[in-house]
Structures are given as structure tokens and as C-alpha cells.
Amino acid sequence: MITNYTENNYLVLIGNIVSEKVFSHEIYGESFYLFNLEVPRLSGNEDIIPITISERLIANFDLSIGRKVVIEGQFRSYNSYENERNRLVLTVFAKDIIEYKEESEETNKEKTSNEVVLTGYVCKKPIYRKTPFGREIADILLAVNRAYNKSDYIPCIAWGRNARFCENMEVGTEVKIVGRVQSRTYEKKFEDGRVEQRVAYEVSIGSLEVINKKDNEEESNQAEAI
Numbered sequence: 001m002i003t004n005y006t007e008n009n010y011l012v013l014i015g016n017i018v019s020e021k022v023f024s025h026e027i028y029g030e031s032f033y034l035f036n037l038e039v040p041r042l043s044g045n046e047d048i049i050p051i052t053i054s055e056r057l058i059a060n061f062d063l064s065i066g067r068k069v070v071i072e073g074q075f076r077s078y079n080s081y082e083n084e085r086n087r088l089v090l091t092v093f094a095k096d097i098i099e100y101k102e103e104s105e106e107t108n109k110e111k112t113s114n115e116v117v118l119t120g121y122v123c124k125k126p127i128y129r130k131t132p133f134g135r136e137i138a139d140i141l142l143a144v145n146r147a148y149n150k151s152d153y154i155p156c157i158a159w160g161r162n163a164r165f166c167e168n169m170e171v172g173t174e175v176k177i178v179g180r181v182q183s184r185t186y187e188k189k190f191e192d193g194r195v196e197q198r199v200a201y202e203v204s205i206g207s208l209e210v211i212n213k214k215d216n217e218e219e220s221n222q223a224e225a226i
Helices: 102-109 160-167 213-225
Strands: 009-017 022-027 030-040 046-054 068-082 085-099 114-122 127-130 136-146 150-159 174-189 195-210
Touching (some): 150 160
Antiparallel strands (some): 009 030, 127 136
């Protein structure tokens, strides 16, 4: 598997293919396809995660429904213009895909079925709130730099003490987040009374670390002096 690409946006998913691939788009003569991956949660529920993959990765790969695979890649975003409004669309961009080997169960137990590591900047004031049952939540929008001066904007959710910590976090703060990609359904209500079922994707934060640039620069300067 590939492990040496951009370290500020990296994920691993293990799950079952639950949809046929469909054509997504083409860039410089290279076609990309979409399919859905069902990834189990410890609770027994599942997340259905959209995967974007190049034709070059699946030229000789069986993407049959029900097949269990391991995907390494990045969690990315792009803007979709519809109904005269921009909508943030999130997808997992696959860098590699392999078949899940049942005979390597002991090795696979060491791997999480859903983990994402992001390093980026808080680009919107975090929103702290409590659920009707008193659970503390903070919504964070993280800007993660990508090659060619692009950025991915990733919605993240912090819980409990992490939520309280994020409440007063300033815009521009650089953080490292380790969590999991999750899906959830919600109802979109329109002005004409219509209600539409939609699916949102976000990162549920397991751990969060503020990156202290000043300390890093001082350590670098000391190293150069030595």
C-alpha cells in the first residue's frame, strides 16, 4: 500500500462495496468513477462512504458488490453548483485499493477499519452546543492544504472535553486531528415546503492537537545553529 504521500491528509478504510461504480468525471484523459463503501462502526451500525477512484486503479480490479476491500486515500471536498447555490461535496479520493485478506486476520485486527488523520487550519469560528440530552458538541470547519494551491474544507465534530476546548479556538489555529469518517442522514427543508432526505459526511474527532508553530520554528533554528 502507498504510505508516503501527503501526510496532512491520510485515511484508511476497510469495508464492503455496496454499489456499482458510476462515471464521475474526466481530467486530462483520465476517467474517474464513484462507488459506495459500507464501513462498520463499533456500535454495530455502518457508515456509507462515497469513494472516487481512477480507472487506472481498477483496470484489473474486481469491484463487485459485496467484495471487501482496503482503501488508502484522502478525504477531499469540492463545490457543486446547483439550484443557484454552492454546496460542499465530500468524497474519499482513493490512492490505492487492495482486496481484504481474510487469512491475514491477526494482522488485520491491528488495523482500524476507519481512520483519518488531518492537519489543517480552523477556517471558521467553531460552534459549540449541547444536545437535548446534555451531550457537548463543537462543529469545526478545517482547511487542509493540497497540491497546486488547492485546499479541502472538511467538516469535523468534537465531543465532550474536546468540544469545550474547541469552543474558544481562534480562526487560523493549526491543528492535527485523528478521527473517523462518518455519514449521517438529515432532512433539508425548502421554502416551498418540500423536504428532502440528504446525507452529510464529516470527521468525528477522536483526538485533537494544536500545532505550535513558534515552538517548531525555534527548534528548527536551534538545529540549524548546531
